[in-house]
Amino acid sequence: MGKAEQQEQLDRIVRRFADVAPPNWARLVGNWEAYRGPTGELTLNYLTLAVVDGGDRWLYGQVGYDEPLYDLVAELNRMAAADVPDHAWTVLDLEVDQDHTFRVEFGYDPPKRARGIHDEESMGRFETYLDRWVAEHGPRPPAR
Structure with missing residues (x-):
């Protein structure tokens, strides 16, 4: 599988993640x-976590x-393994913002959890994510 096909699969993952997100999600x-x-x-x-605009607080x-999101991610791993069987990613980090821009990072060390x-x-880092979000964005979402 080429990089273009993997990018398309990643785009499908981002869309599905957004489809199953709770209302008013920010990230x-x-x-x-x-x-x-x-x-x-x-x-x-x-x-799989979400930062949500709760009106008076984040x-x-x-x-x-x-299951469809799980299957899309599993397929992305299989696609990567098809390119380099002994060196497929072991960790995928993904952040998706409301405008559907996203950041992705692949890791190759043995998974820890x-x-x-x-x-x-x-x-x-996931347990303290909201604290870091609030420090960056303030304690309350912008007025709707």
């Missing part, structure tokens, strides 16, 4: 860890599981 945050089980099957350990929480490591990289 979506996704983190998927990919690893192979004993028989080679792909498993994704994921966090809210932050988990976006519900969505899936191995029970809950440090700043694997969990802490």
